Amino acid sequence: MKSPSDALTVRLLTGQDADGLTALYNELTIGPKTASAHDVLAVLAHPGTTIHGALTGDRVIGMVTLHILPNVTWDGRPYALVENVATAGDWRLRGVGRRVMQSAIDHARAQKVYKIMLLTGQKRGARGFYEALGFNCEDKHGMVMRWD
Numbered sequence: 001m002k003s004p005s006d007a008l009t010v011r012l013l014t015g016q017d018a019d020g021l022t023a024l025y026n027e028l029t030i031g032p033k034t035a036s037a038h039d040v041l042a043v044l045a046h047p048g049t050t051i052h053g054a055l056t057g058d059r060v061i062g063m064v065t066l067h068i069l070p071n072v073t074w075d076g077r078p079y080a081l082v083e084n085v086a087t088a089g090d091w092r093l094r095g096v097g098r099r100v101m102q103s104a105i106d107h108a109r110a111q112k113v114y115k116i117m118l119l120t121g122q123k124r125g126a127r128g129f130y131e132a133l134g135f136n137c138e139d140k141h142g143m144v145m146r147w148d
Contacts, residue, residue, distance in 0.1 A: 010099050012107075013053040013063065015041050020060030021051065028086035048078075052103040054087075054096045061088040062096035066104040068111050080108040082118035085126075101133055119144065 013021060018037035025035035043049055048069060054062035067081040082104060087096045108116050118135065119142040120126045127137075 007056055008061070008096065008099065009055045010062075010103050011053065011055070013044070013051040013060065015044055017051075017053060017055075017060055018044075020055075020058070021053070021063060024060050024063055024086050024088060025084065027088060028084060050104075050107060052100045052107065054091075054100050056091075059088075061091045062086065062100045064097075064100045064104045066107060068108065068113060071114070074114040077112055077114040080104075080111070080113045080116040082116060085118075097129065098133070105133065117142075 018040040021040045022035050022037050025040070040051075043065065044051060046067070049065065049067050052064050052066060053060050063084065063086055064082055065084040067083065068078050069081060071077060071079050082101075085097060085101065087100075105116065116135075117140075118130065120130055
């Protein structure tokens with residue numbers, strides 16, 4: 001028997017997916033819903049940035065943004081930063097997030113990054129999800145400075 005996630009396509013998203021990404025970004029966002037297709041296109045145009053997405057039909061139901069950044073240490077190997085991990089509300093707990101995260105992890109490994117970093121909010125309860133993928137917080141602490 002197939003699981004619901006078997007019907008998914010996981011791939012790198014493009015500008016043609018901007019409207020679907022905008023809808024998912026706005027579902028992810030806690031604050032004002034201001035993401036636009038223009039914003040998505042700007043992110044996709046940034047060197048070293050990819051958005052890995054899960055689709056069912058033409059609908060984007062999961063995503064993760066992966067930034068590969070240059071580095072001076074670790075023999076000049078780059079590092080990766082994960083942002084905006086989201087799954088559509090009606091598709092949560094069905095393996096979608098795991099599949100897009102694994103796509104991003106595989107992409108980062110292929111780019112020979114020496115580490116992948118991410119921050120996760122304490123209120124969303126996602127820490128166990130990331131730990132199951134191999135992330136840990138044993139020796140590092142994430143810190144954030146924000147402006148309104």
